[in-house]
Amino acid sequence: MNKRIIRVLLIISPIIFIVSSLFIGRYPITVHDVISVLWSKLTFTPSSLPDEIVSIVWDIRMPRALLGALVGGALAISGASFQGLFRNPLVSAGILGVSQGAGFGAALAILLFGTSSYIYIFAFIFGGSAVLLSYLIGRVYKTTPTIMLVLGGTIISSIFTALISFAKYVADPADQLQSIVFWLMGSLASVRYEDILIAVIPIGIGVSGLIAMRWRINVLSMGDKEAHSLGIDPALNKGIIVICTTLATAGAVCVSGIIGWVGLIIPHIARMIVGNDNRILIPASLALGACFLIFVDNLGRIITGAEMPIGILTALVGGPFFVYLLKSTKGGGW
Amino acid sequence: MIKINEASYKYSAQNIFEDISLEINEGEILCIVGPNGCGKTTLLECILGINKLNSGSILIHNTDIKSLKSAEIAKQIAFIPQMHDKTFPYTVREIVIMGRAVHMNMFSSPSRADIEIVDECLCTVGIEKLKDRPYTQLSGGEGQLVMLARALAQKTPLIIMDEPTAHLDFNHELIVLETIVKLVKTVGLTVIMATHFPNHAFYFENNGLPINVGLMNEKKFSEIGAPSRVLNEENLKNLFYINAKVVSYQMENGSELKQIIPISTKQL
Numbered sequence: 001m002n003k004r005i006i007r008v009l010l011i012i013s014p015i016i017f018i019v020s021s022l023f024i025g026r027y028p029i030t031v032h033d034v035i036s037v038l039w040s041k042l043t044f045t046p047s048s049l050p051d052e053i054v055s056i057v058w059d060i061r062m063p064r065a066l067l068g069a070l071v072g073g074a075l076a077i078s079g080a081s082f083q084g085l086f087r088n089p090l091v092s093a094g095i096l097g098v099s100q101g102a103g104f105g106a107a108l109a110i111l112l113f114g115t116s117s118y119i120y121i122f123a124f125i126f127g128g129s130a131v132l133l134s135y136l137i138g139r140v141y142k143t144t145p146t147i148m149l150v151l152g153g154t155i156i157s158s159i160f161t162a163l164i165s166f167a168k169y170v171a172d173p174a175d176q177l178q179s180i181v182f183w184l185m186g187s188l189a190s191v192r193y194e195d196i197l198i199a200v201i202p203i204g205i206g207v208s209g210l211i212a213m214r215w216r217i218n219v220l221s222m223g224d225k226e227a228h229s230l231g232i233d234p235a236l237n238k239g240i241i242v243i244c245t246t247l248a249t250a251g252a253v254c255v256s257g258i259i260g261w262v263g264l265i266i267p268h269i270a271r272m273i274v275g276n277d278n279r280i281l282i283p284a285s286l287a288l289g290a291c292f293l294i295f296v297d298n299l300g301r302i303i304t305g306a307e308m309p310i311g312i313l314t315a316l317v318g319g320p321f322f323v324y325l326l327k328s329t330k331g332g333g334w
Numbered sequence: 335m336i337k338i339n340e341a342s343y344k345y346s347a348q349n350i351f352e353d354i355s356l357e358i359n360e361g362e363i364l365c366i367v368g369p370n371g372c373g374k375t376t377l378l379e380c381i382l383g384i385n386k387l388n389s390g391s392i393l394i395h396n397t398d399i400k401s402l403k404s405a406e407i408a409k410q411i412a413f414i415p416q417m418h419d420k421t422f423p424y425t426v427r428e429i430v431i432m433g434r435a436v437h438m439n440m441f442s443s444p445s446r447a448d449i450e451i452v453d454e455c456l457c458t459v460g461i462e463k464l465k466d467r468p469y470t471q472l473s474g475g476e477g478q479l480v481m482l483a484r485a486l487a488q489k490t491p492l493i494i495m496d497e498p499t500a501h502l503d504f505n506h507e508l509i510v511l512e513t514i515v516k517l518v519k520t521v522g523l524t525v526i527m528a529t530h531f532p533n534h535a536f537y538f539e540n541n542g543l544p545i546n547v548g549l550m551n552e553k554k555f556s557e558i559g560a561p562s563r564v565l566n567e568e569n570l571k572n573l574f575y576i577n578a579k580v581v582s583y584q585m586e587n588g589s590e591l592k593q594i595i596p597i598s599t600k601q602l
Contacts, residue, residue, distance in 0.1 A: 087421040212441040218428065219435045221421055225384050229415075230488070231408030231436025276422040279443055 006274060010283055014069050014290040021065040022057050024298045029053055059192075067191045067199065067255065068297045069290035072262055074203045074252040076289025077282055078245040079263030080270065081210050084217035084278050085241055086146050089271075093249045093263030096153040096242070100160035101130025102253040107167035107180045115179055120198050120254045127250035130156050135242060145224070185309030186257035188297050199255040206248030207286065213241055214282035221278075261314040262289055265322050272325050292318065335360045335492060335524055336381065341390035343373075343380055350376045351553045354390070360491065361522040363514070363543055365535040367565075368550030369574055374528035375416060377550075378494050381526065383407045408436040412485035416496035416528075418477065423468035426461065426480050427452060433487030455486040459513055475506035482510060486517075495527040499534070515541050532570070535561040536592045549573055562592060575599060 022034045033049055037057040040047035047054050078093035086095065094100070105126025109118040137152030138145070164184070171177040210217075216237055220227050224234040249263070270284040296313045335358055342352040351373040358364050366374050379385045381392055383399045392399045394410050412433065433455070434448040444452075456462040459479045464472065469480055478498060485493050499507045511534065517523040518538075527534075538545040539561045547565060548558045551573050557564050570578045577598045583591040 084422070087419075089422070215443040216435070216440075218424070219432045222432065223419065225379070225382075226413070226415060226418070228384055228404045229382050229408060229411070229413035230432055230484075231405040233404040271422075276424050277428050 003280075006280070006284070010287040014073070014287055014294075017291045017294040018062075018065040018069055021068075021294050021298050022061045025056070025061060025301050027056055029057060033057070063191050063193050063196055064188050064297065065294050067196050068188050068294040070196065070199055070203050071188070071252040071256045071259065072266070072293025073286040073290035074207060074248040075259065075263040076266035076270070076285040076292070077207055077210055078249045080267035080278070080282055080285035081214075081217055081241055081245050082263075083267055084221045084281075085238060086150060087221050087223065088146075088150075089268065090264075091150070092260075093245065094157070094258075094260075095150060096134040096246070097130035097156035097160060098127040098246055098249045099253055099258045099260075100157045100164065102127030102250055103184050103258055104160045104163045104167065106183050106254075106257070107164055107171070110176055110179045110183070111167055111171060114176075117198075119183070120195075123254035124202070124250050126160075127253055128246055130160055131242065131246045131250075182309065183257045184311075186259035186311035187307065187309050188256055188293075189307045191255070195255045199251045202247040202251030206244040206246070206251065209240065209244035210248070210282060211286075213237070213244070214278045217241065217278040217282070257309075257311065259293070259311045259314055261311075261318050262293060265318050266292055269322065269325055335395060336526070337393040337396070338381070339391045339393070341377075341380065341387050341392060343376055343385060344388045345376075349553055351550075354555060356548065356555065356558060358524060358526060358546075359544075360524050361518060361544060363518060363525045363527070363538050363545040364548060365532075365538070365545065365561075366526070366528045366548045366550055367530075367532050367535065367573070368528075370530075372550045373553060374550055375496055378413075378496050378526065378528055382411060382413055382494060405436050408488065408490070410490055410492055412488035412490040412493045414478075414481045414485050414493065414495040414498050416500065418481060420470045420477075423470040425466050426469050426472070426483075427456070427465040429469050429480055430455060430465075430483045430487050433484040433489075436488060451489070452483075452487050455483045458486060458516075459483045460509060474501040475503055478502055479506065479509065482513060486513075491522075492524040492526070495525065497528055497530060499529070499531065511537055514538070515543060518543050532561075532565050532594050535565060536594070540589065540591050565594060570594065570596075 023029060023031065033053055034057055036049060037047055037054050041058055075093050082091045082093060082095055083089050102123040105122035105124070106119045109116070109122035112118070134149065134152035134156045137155060138149035140148065168177060168180055171180055216232055219230055219232045220234065220237055222230065227234045266289045267281070267285045270281055270288050274280045274284045293310070296317050297310055299317060300308050300310060300313050337357045339355055341354045343350045354377065366377070368374055376385060380387055381399070383402060386400065394402070399407065430452045431444050431448060434444050434451065438444065453462065456465055459482050461476065461479050461483060464476060469477060472480065478501070482498065498510050502510065514525055515538065518525065532547070535545060535547045545561060546558055547561050548555045549564060549569060557569065565580065567578055567580060570576060576596050578594050578596045580592060580594050585591055
């Protein structure tokens with residue numbers, strides 16, 4: 001495919017997915033009504049339509065689609081960056097323990113304060129701390145060899161997994177336990193614009209950083225020695241990328257809960273479509289991740305009606321699609 | 335250009351090499367010859383600033399390597415590693431273009447000018463036809479030429495090569511050697527290379543290049559000098575425990591071609 005076509009597709013496809021998700025749901029709304037609502041909101045003129053239609057399109061479906069795009073994009077771009085950084089295609093956005101850390105933070109906030117905005121703060125702080133701890137463990141030899149970082153991440157993840165189990169164990173089964181379990185499965189439901197505002201700042205910073213650094217990830221994937229001899233300081237550049245991915249992932253996880261799969265498989269799907277050069281792979285992962293999560297969320301709305309946690313559907317939908325792509329592209333050169 | 339003063343390096347408690355001093359001038363070749371495990375690679379990595387010396391110093395243009403950042407070293411020295419683990423199936427061009435990293439600032443990607451330099455380097459080593467192939471699918475020899483092209487794209491005055499012709503067939507081996515000869519003659523490239531083939535030193539001498547051979551043994555250089563002086567049968571016996579003959583062949587154009595022929599392992 002032509003590079004320019006791919007670039008245009010990458011930019012417009014998330015927008016198409018966001019807009020089309022405004023039509024999808026149990027309450028039927030016509031194309032004309034959606035456009036009319038969008039027009040009135042964008043031009044700041046009052047709409048002539050009934051309040052409930054305006055509210056469904058603008059206050060329920062729109063923020064949900066926007067958050068889906070943000071979270072999906074953030075998880076996928078972080079996964080792609082980590083795969084390059086760790087020189088390992090089996091690594092996902094959560095390799096340094098950010099998800100488990102955030103999960104424990106959320107569980108702790110639910111135990112202490114019930115369902116409140118403390119969940120965001122705790123999830124974000126604990127997610128970030130988990131990565132920091134993994135990084136410090138990885139630095140025992142004063143350098144940051146990749147394998148030590150992965151090992152550090154594994155250790156920290158398992159500690160926080162144990163802490164999550166402990167939080168579930170002591171939680172009140174009547175309400176707290178349910179909230180914790182539901183949070184851990186991930187959800188985009190009942191999202192408000194305030195949630196998006198919370199998520200967009202760290203995700204925005206992280207994603208912009210990764211896009212700016214994307215070519216350097218190619219060089220870092222040659223390994224520390226070669227990156228150094230090519231003029232890229234491995235420790236400094238790895239540090240910046242870890243910070244960016246952590247901001248993006250923690251920002252996503254703290255509002256949506258733990259959504260697996262996207263950060264591992266979307267980068268692979270992107271690899272099969274655009275190749276392995278991170279210059280194009282990183283933005284492609286961002287766009288595909290955004291589209292994928294909106295798609296899965298809509299699918300959930302259509303087929304189940306009830307709010308099935310999105311973390312379940314991502315794997316159920318993504319798995320077969322991945323196998324199909326694997327067959328049709330013969331794996332893309334692996 | 336490079337000056338090494340009484341350099342020593344330890345790994346844990348074990349001395350890898352000690353008290354090494356030598357000097358390399360611009361436009362010269364230094365071949366480091368020695369048995370497996372004698373510390374050649376470690377020494378090269380110290381010159382590149384990957385490993386830090388325990389004592390002594392390594393100077394590039396009179397600046398201690400310790401005080402230089404990766405980017406400053408990479409503007410002076412390019413590196414062809416002995417082993418390269420292939421991870422993602424990048425295309426050949428994507429690999430070679432990484433040689434341009436040091437000439438770019440933090441957040442930029444390669445420009446058209448960089449791509450032109452890359453294509454020129456691919457032509458220099460004769461692999462322009464491979465440029466869109468995934469480098470994971472290349473043979474070992476072709477892969478080594480990709481690494482050479484990447485080092486050339488870095489446009490440094492010095493290239494360090496660690497066994498650049500390991501696993502290469504005659505044709506690819508000669509491409510590497512001829513490229514080195516051409517660059518030393520035309521742009522005054524300086525080369526430090528570790529090699530298991532002392533004949534490479536003779537190849538460069540036969541081509542009239544300024545070359546020194548350093549015999550590395552027992553953590554030190556036992557001798558440094560011109561190939562025809564240093565690479566004699568006595569030294570080969572001490573270095574590799576082999577009996578060998580140094581033969582000389584008179585070419586049609588009158589030049590002399592020297593080669594080492596290994597005969598047998600020494601009767602101890």
